[in-house]
Structure formats: C-alpha cells, structure tokens
Amino acid sequence: MTEVEDRIAAGSSPDGRPDLPALGVKGWLRWTWRQLTSMKTALVLLFLLALGAVPGSLIPQTGIDPIKVADYLELHPKLGPFYDKLGLFDVYKSAWFSAIYLLLFISLIGCVVPRLNVYLRGVRARPPKPPRNLNRLAGYESFTVDSADGFLDAATRELRKRRFRIESYDGAVAAERGYLREAGNLLFHFSLIVALIGVAWGSLFGYRGTVLVVVGNSFANSLAQYDDFSPGRSFNSEDDLPPFSLKVNDFSVKFQQDGPQKGAAREFNAGLTYQETPDGPEKSYDLRVNHPLKLDGSSVYLLGHGYAPKVTVKDGTGQVAFSGPAPFLPQDGNFSSFGVIKAPDARPVTLGFEGFFLPTAVIDDLGPRSIFPDDLNPALVMTAFYGRPQAETGKPESVYQLDKSKLTQFEGDKGDKLRFQLAPGDSITLPNKAGSITFDGYTRWVKLQVSHTPGLYVALGGLALAILGLMGSLFVHPRRTWVRIRTVDGRTVVEVAGLDRGPERGLGDELQAITNALKPANALKPDRPDPQEKT
DSSP states (O other), X not given: OOHHHHHHHTTBOTTSOXXXXXXXXXXXXXXXXXXXXXXXXXXXXXXXXXXXXXXXXXXXXXXXXXHHHHHXXXXXXXXXXXXXXXXXXXXXXXXXXXXXXXXXHHHHHHHHHHHHHXXXXXXXXXXXXXOSOGGGSSEEEXXXXXXXXXXXXXXXXXXXXXXXXXEEETTEEEEEEOTXXXXXXXXXXXXXXXXXXXXXXXXXXXXXXXXXXXXXXXXXXXXXXXXXEEEOTXXXXXXXXXXXXEEEEEEEEEEOOSSTTTTOEEEEEEEEEEESSTTSOOEEEEEETTBOEEETTEEEEEEEEEEEEEEEEEETXXXXXXXXXXXXXXXXXXXXXXEEEEETTOSSSEEEEEEEEXXXXXXXXXXEEXXXXXXXXXXXXXXXXXXXXXXXXXXXXXXXXXXXXXXXXXXXXTSSBOOEEEOTTOEEEOGGGOEEEEEEEEEEEEEEEEEXXXXXXXXXXXXXXXXXXXXXXXXXXXXXXXXXXXXXXXXXXXXXXXXXXXXXXXXXXXXHHHXXXXXXXXXXXXXXXXXXXXX
C-alpha cells in the first residue's frame, strides 16, 4: 500500500489531517451559543451599540423633532429616502438597533451566569497548599529561627490582621485574599444587564411628547394637544397619561450684552400655574432649564423659546379672517424667525403670508436680518399670497409651512413681487382690495417636553453598579501568601513566598513587611536554596 492509502485506511485525509465527524444541528447550535456568549462577542456588540447610537445624535429623529426630519427629506431628496429605509430617522426603534440590543443582552447573561458559578466555587475553595519549590516564585524570603514552636500561630495572626483568608497545612500556612476583584468584574457585567433592563423598561412603558405653548395659553396632558408624541411599545392609550394641566403665565430671558458671547442666553424662566388633577388645587412653579416640573411620574422640561407676532388679517369684505399670535421659529442665534400666517376663510380670495420676525431688525447688503436676539427693534418682514377658496380635505397641514402650489404671490406697485416691513402697530392694505394685515405686537412662546421614563432610576443604578465594579476590578489585588517551616542541615528555615494574581501589579513591599513582622531580631538569612533541592 502507498503512504496515501495507509492514511486513508487509518481514518485520515490524504494530507495527513484526521477526518473529523460532522457537527450536526446540535453541534452547530452549541458552537453558535459559545460564540455568542464569549467575552469577545459581548465587547463587539457593545461597540456596535455605541456606534449605532451615533446617527441618533447626528441625524434628526422623528421622535424628537419631526419638523427637522421633514426638512431634511426635502433638502436631500436622494439621501433622505435612503436614510429612511435604514431607519436612521428613528434609530432607537429600528429593527437593526433592537437586534444589537437584544443580542448584547443575551450575550451578557451567557457571560455572567457561567462565571458566577466558577466564582462561587472559588470563594468556597480552600487556599491551595504551598508549591513544592517556593523559591521559584518572584516574591520569596527566608530566614532561620531557633525554634518553630508557636511560629505558625504567629504567622496566622499576622496574616489575618492583613485580611487574608487562612488555611493550615502540615508545617505550613496558606493565605489568600482579593476575591472582590473577580466580584468586581462580575458586578460590572451584571450592571450592564441592569442598565439594559432599565433602558428597555423605559422604551416599552414610557412616552415623550413636545408642545409649543404661547405665553398666556394653557396645555392639558392629552394626545390631541401634543405637536408630536412618541409612546413606548407597550403604551396602551390616553388613559396612561396623568391628567394634569398647566398655563404659561409669563416668560423672561436675559441675554449676554457684550463680549465674545454677546447674544448668548444666560437664563430663561417660564412662570407656570398647574393642576395635577382637573379638580385639584392650582399651584405655581418657576420652570427653568434642568429644573423640570415633576407631576405624577412625568417630567415637564423647558426646551426652547421664541417669538410669536400678533397680527390681524382682514379679507376683502372687511371681516376678520385671522387674529392672534402666530409662532415663528428661530433660524439663527439672533432669533431671525421664520413663520407663516394662514387665512383660509378669507373672501373673496384666501390669503397667506410668510416671512420673518426680526427682534432687532436691520436692513443692509445682506438683506433684512436680526443682529441681536432680544426685542430692541422688532419688525415683521413679509410677503403675501392669494388663491381661490378650497374645500376642506381633512388632511393635516403644518402650521409652519405655507403650501404655495395653489397660491399666487401679490405684485407690488412697480410690477415686482410684493414685500413689506411692519413695525408694531403698522398696517398695510393688500393690492386689488384683497384685504389688509396689521402688526398688533408680539409675545413669546416656549417649547415644553413632557416625558415619562419609568426605567430611568434602574438604568442609573446600573451605571452606579458599573462604577463600583470597575473600582473593585482595578483596585483590588488578588494575592496568595505561604509561610512554611522546614529543616535543612539541622537548621529551622522559615520560607515566606507570595504570588500576585493580578496583571503586572507586583507584590510591592507587602511580602517584605510580612517577613519583617515574623522574623525574630536574631534571625539569620540562609543562602537561597537550590531550585532543584527536594524538601
């Protein structure tokens, strides 16, 4: 037989490697589970989770600001739909992010449970017997004594004083400490599981909504009054919302007047009155940034503010078609604010206006703009449109955008497009006797966020446990120490050896301190024994 035939007959492949049996379904499942529950996989999944959260910070999210999402889709007609298919406008509810989250959760449990069993067995185990050749250890001291009587008892007391766990053997004492280091590692991984449970709890049973409230107006905690609302997956109905209501009575803001940060908001406060229940007593609260109002498990935060010009629009018949404040949205740090005013009930033509409210208005080569966020020289710069009355379709429309597809812009006296600037109290009559608009004044609005995160404190507790676990794993030194007495050439020799089980920490001066505490004043230091010597 040839060499190749001999290998085949012996159960090997022609190249000399043994033929391994097929894994089968159970084998592949076992291999997959081991790969998923390995520490390497857990770290990779944790990195992917952090990497997946990056788009949630850089790309506008539907649950936080749907208006910015709509603007992004309009400005990026090719990239926007691609992002939408990937779920990047709602990262934390996307299928891929949930898959990473769930796999990380399973991987951490698979890592922690087996290691916990190993750790518990290690805690119950006795400190091991001293090695045969203690002098081979990096930390080693020896000296001679006149008598061994009571010496091991003294060594036991000294080691207990240093918080070692002691086990006595024939002619030796074994000591061990530092079990909390592995406990710190386990606590850190367990804390990640706790944090994930807290986040999952909040995303399932919590909710978050935002609403813009003009000063002087009220808000009741019902779905119909939110500008946008993001419920958890297990949020049942409006019955889960606490029945509080509030009113924004006033708003004050202070801006930096000079220096490199001129125009920066130094403080802004909203004066509220609220009721926790419809028939409850009315209470007052000063709502500030990072000082939310707590109501029945929900928190009301102050997110932003802006201006709302008050205007009166009359149609061609002299009837008031619109009257009141219209919120305008800031476009820059100086609060040049864009907004629209709609008068669909005007006759004989419907009217619409869009433009800017400028709190400190100037007109220069850059056009009309605001040069400071406070209301030092307010002005309303607008243009006007008209169109035929349309039947109501019931389709919701944004109050911040004007659909100009069926509207025509008014023309000015010189045949160009009509544009006008109004100061508070000014009015303008529209061409063709279509109506008029009066700038009555202005007020402010505030943007509020109402959120309920039931798992918040669970997640924070997980982070606190993670810090404790890291401290335990970083600052606890697992060490073993042995004290052994033996007779060499008629002399009583005491050996003291130590082993640091941590990564590159070393024994420091502790072994020398133990040796000095045990060594009598007249003790002699023998020559270091031959590593091959039998004891």
